[in-house]
Amino acid sequence: MATLALSVAGQFVGGLVGGPIGATVGRALGALAGSAVDGFLFGGDKAEGPLFDVRLGSSSEGLGVPRLYGWGRLSGNIIWARELVRHQSETAGSKGFGPTEDTEEVLASFAIGFCEGRVARLGRIWADGQLLDTRDLNLRFYHGDDDQMPDSLIEAVQGVGNAPAYRGLCYLVVENLPLSRFGNRIPQLSAELCRVVGDLEPAIRAVTVIPGATEFGYDPVPRVRVLGPGAGVSENAHLAAGVSDWTCSIDELQALCPNLEHVALVVSWFGDDLRCGTCTVSPRVEGATRQVEGATWSVAGVSREVAQVVSSHEGGPAYGGTPSDASVLAAIADLKARGLKVTLYPFVLMDIPQDNALPDPHGGTAQAAYPWRGRLTCNPAPGQAGSPDGTADAASQVAAFVPGYRAMMLHYSDLAVAAGGVDAMLIGSEMVGLSTVCGAGNSFPFVAALVDLAADMRAIVGPGTKLTYAADWSEYSGCQNGTEKFFHLDPLWASDDVDAVGIDCYLPLADWRDGEAHADAALATTGYELGYLAGNIAGGEGFDWYYASDADRRAQARTPITDEAHGEHWVWRVKDIAAFWGQYHHDRPGGVRSPTPTAWVPGSKPIWLTELGCGAVDKGANQPNIFGDEKSAESGRPYFSSGTPDGLIQRQVLRAHHNHWTDPANNPAGMVDPDRLYCWTWDARPFPAFPAQTDVWADGSNHRTGHWLTGRLGALASDELAMAIAAEHDCDLQAVPTAPLIGGLTMSAPATAREAIEPVLEMTGQRLAARGGVLVGLAQGPVTAALIEQDDLAQTDAPTLSRRRGDPAEKPGRLALGHFDRERDYLAATATALRRHGAAGVRELAAGAGRRSGAPGGRAPSQPPLVQW
Template sequence: MATLALSLAGQFAGGIVGGPFGATLGRALGALAGSVIDGAIFGEEQQQTLPAPFALQGSSEGGVIPRIYGWNRVTGNIIWATNLERQSIQNTGSKGMSDAPDEQIVANFAVGLCEGEVAHLGRIWADGRLLETQGLNFRFYSGDQSQTADSLIVAKQGVQNTPAYRGLCYLVFEGLPLTEFGNRIPNISVELCRVVGDLEPSIKAITVIPGSTEFGYDPVPRVRIVSPGKTVSENANQLGQTSDWSISIDELQALCPNLKHVALVVAWFGDDLRCGQCKIQPRVEVSTKNIPDTSWVVSGNTRAQVPLMTQYEGGPAYGGTPSDNSVLAAIADLKSRGFKVTLYPFVMMDIAHGNGLTDPYTGTVGQSAYPWRGRITCAPAPGQPGSPDGTGALDAQVSTFTGSATVADFSNGSDTINYSGPEEWGYRRMILHYAKLAQLAGGIDAMLIGSELRGLTWLRNGPTSFPFVDDLIELAADVRGIVGPSTKLSYGADWSEYAGLQPPDAPGDKIFHLDALWASSAIDAVGIDNYMPLSDWRGVEEEPDAAVAKHPYQLDYLQANIAGGEGFDWYYASDADRENAIRTPITDGVGGEPWLWRLKDIKNWWSNAHHNRVGGVRDAVATPWVPQSKPIWFTELGCGAVDKGANQPNVFGDAKSAENARPYFSSGVADPHIQRQFLRAHHQWWQAGSPGFDPGNNPDSTQYAGQMLDPERIYVWTWDARPYPAFPSREDVWSDGPNHVSGHWLTGRLG
């Protein structure tokens, strides 16, 4: 009926406009439109044509099976498929009216990829477009020699006719919808990693950052509502329906098969280098965020109750403090994967450029921008006129920094910790908060009560008394009372801090200022953030170390400097001496204890009693440290992926920070190989079973069952919860992406 009516109407209208030709054309167009309407009302539904299943995908016999090393993107070859199938779908519009087809074409097929065994499946592309895998039914076979036959292929072909494809890495897709691929099987390519080195299996512990990410530790993908009807991803920046955390930790777990310990870094922020004025607080990126089904809360505070992050180049200088609920979720996820969790509260300094704060080191206006936490000190700083260091006047400043929060001030909420103590933001409040959060999480394996607060632990109110160290001892006891005896506690001392204080104004003195902390019954291990140099390479014709190494990557050269070289055999007395390679031997004259002055002589420090030297005189009575009484942990071990990184592993590149630097004699060019060699050198030196391991490097204790350095507690710095390559490439989301190229990250480099 519509065909007849519209053809006549078209003929009439066309005749008026275009005469006889217009009438003919109008009749044809009207008939075409009418036939569409008639078909929709009276006709049968058009059947979708099933195309040949292998329209664009290769399916050749006798093809070469690729063998991959490290990371590769591989295009697959179909090794099995069924005929394409129609599948009913439920899709209704408003008031129950159908607004989409009620069936779709799907495919069942297997894609052979490469020779196994493969450690990790990364991203998948279909017809060159990144495939969102959330909700798809697919299975990955790594190609090991024990894999069993796929259940779908068995169901279709029978047990006797289904190989397990052992030694072949392959994917099976079950019911893959083909609508967006023109109802044909798309061309599949995948990102795979086959680990071939010895570093990845040797990693037993690692830190996870960034520490400053409001919801980046949440395993649940979250969206942020930016305006009515418009959302953006909050924590799923690589695959829209899978959280960054899940992608990143999946990869970490696959690449490091022997990983046991994960240290989760969580940051609060300091706002002043003067300890008497410094507040340690959680901070947020922006004042408002609308994220369905969750909200930001830390220590019972909403984002409206804490300071905003300072601004740098038009955006927040850092991400915000992780929301308590995301930390709880991350701990639960790590534990469900079989990892032992170490909670690592971390102080970052949010001091902007152009600040009006008095610098304790110079007395001038303007503190260093975004500095290292180890620079927090008294005001004026030690060595400056009027400094309270060495006097009782210091106590008030240190006490203000530490704060007066007590265990009784904290109580458990449903997914946060509530605080009811004094209106202050002292250091105790941060650490006790995370101790309670660890308790709320059902317990954790270990916790640090801080790290690298060198500028505070070195402060004295007498010749051998250190008020902040006393505060740490009291704090450790309070944390122990919260977390119980099964959670191990330590403090991560800087590599220049752990062994004692050598006062600049009395270089012949040595005071073991942390020994009372290490000896405390609440502390289980001596923590060292180990960034000691393993090379002194210049890249010049007159190379100082040319007699012992051909190049800076030489493993035995790097290992020889773990307990040798700079900081062990010799030191540079000045910058000029370093420039001219004038090395001064480390000796102790008549004292006979050269290990006192050797930062790298961990074994002798651990094995011997400690006697302070004040005024150059050795105390007759030893400090509380009992030789070999506790294991050592490397609470951090890392090296930048930068030219000559092993010369000065502690420095890093960050344009906004006053700490921005490159290693001695470095060109600043990215060099991930030296980072890898640095870590390999350490793991092979300390871990039994490694090539050439010498038991003398890491002796057994006579006081406890274990080695000097716990080989399972070498926490490598660092892995990022932001997955590669979204980080560092998504600079629209994260401003620190440019730092990755030469930084300490292992994300994007392992494998």
């Protein structure tokens, strides 16, 4: 085996640097042509002709260095290269017989610069437009840090002290790339990059990881499902060849959230009945006969052959299976190796299909399809005729459910120990329908069972693992019925075996409506303002007032929240977390305040927000807990929502919460642990494979309006983007967040602050103005209606209201919209709309938008299309 340098014949083609480095770029590219000519003219060891057919790549001199904000796909510019290398090796003949053969390969080593500033994430790489398999390539990525050191290869070639570090420049070094794969030339490379400039990503310190129902989706090792002799399909590697989905996804999560500390790993078992007395909880599989190479599914000693199979929906599994114990152990080990603290999150999913014919404890003709676990209760449910609530019979129904539930929790306690311990673990979440079931004498049997369970789990996991229960936001502070109030979870919160008060925090942060005729329009211009949303964390609905009925909600007839009997207004305020945490609690059986407080000691334990999130849907802040899933009876849209996707409101809700709880003025004495705001949620299935591959994952369509941060982190609110640009130009800017969520922006040429910021503001319906030496983005909100008194309508000499018709010639005749689609490899598209017949043409444009000529419901084939795609 031998390695030797090719001859050099070429000229300087430049790059982002000059001098000897730039000359090296020219020589390397020129060598592609030069060596071919030398071989043809002068022969040598190979007299039969040129070594290879040659096509030249390029490097440009004097280009501006792009600047990236958020996500983008950037084509690089070659900034350094060394002489090409001919690599010779000896191989045996066909099937190992016959004489040995010499094989030659031309190898190229070069560096490609992408953009200025520190880039957080290098994602996919394309070569000549095709996704590049990087498994066998020697690549080194430099993020563009201000203190990055020179690359080892560049320094070896140029000499110590002569190699630039390209500080502040994001670049990629490709070492010994075989050129035969690319037609014997350096390919045109482009890369998916994310430069994080928003304030949410650095603020995130805790996140949940789902799907929870995935047999091998948490396995860091790529697995293959065997379909038959010689046939297989990837089980858990759908984005990058040879790299598991888990690795791709968690790599991106850590890159985008540099201060991430806690990961709550969700693992699901399945319940099969909303009647707790007949409900069983068990692990399940997607299929009874699947074979995965190198891995066996087993959970709590249950094998695939005997495990129940999840129900079917529209010809496929309604859920993924329970994660195999081995994959959970591997995921925990991988998270810990990354320096992350693990919270193990056992989770109950209700696998109740449509047309189930099960008696409904809530009074329906059959149980709801794929319902929320919070609806699991006694039969009939409290409030229904004949309900055993408040009797020993209710307690006995709860007791029948507890053993199966305990089996799940104790199993994962053992698994946590087998993993070498975890930082924290949940003993349950959002079992509100069970926790509020009353036994005799105002007892709460499921809460008592949780107290016992916490003690038994503590005996297994030891003092080093923190335990808590993730209460629903409507459950954590007690249950009430009229004037009755019980702090029913206080025995659990006060238990020595429970380390924190857990709240799944989906508190409503808005009461926003379309138009201007609604109460909150006086509080905000767009409904996305952080001050408006944060002001409703401890204010607004659930704190200051409530709606007594749906009719009152429609009319915005708000009833103040007061406690006329005892003056403890906080008792009825679901949002008054500070008072709940800092006060003694007195039950009110029959509406009468008990003189003896509960076992809760004020301020004795921190509060964890075990889930914190909002759907990426129009007016999501009105009801952050609502999600869309067509197979589930729980599917819905927030109050007054159109149901259209809106990633910005999701981001703003999370920004508002992080700003609020990290401010000591709102969070006295560390009441809410700022490191335990677990954002819901990140998916172990990497974007964009999920949600695009709906043939693999049936829930992909839910991503559009769901709670996923996957595919959205790294994007920007308009105020974040505008202020980041302004800061880099040493300008002060005040901007208002306005839809839409911006995936990314690339500036490819130098520009002033105004030139850079104005397009951002214009795109989001704002204009830039100067106020007192500060640039201000002014949001153009709803136009205030003109009020005209009836008497003013009488005939007068001067018109009361007048409007001049605009000149049609002054109206835009063409509208072009360009965009890129990250889910489709940043495919760029442009839609152009043409005005043809004045106002009538506009109406025709609206009616015909998106249709193609001759398509069903479209225009006649003889007419040209109004919208060209």
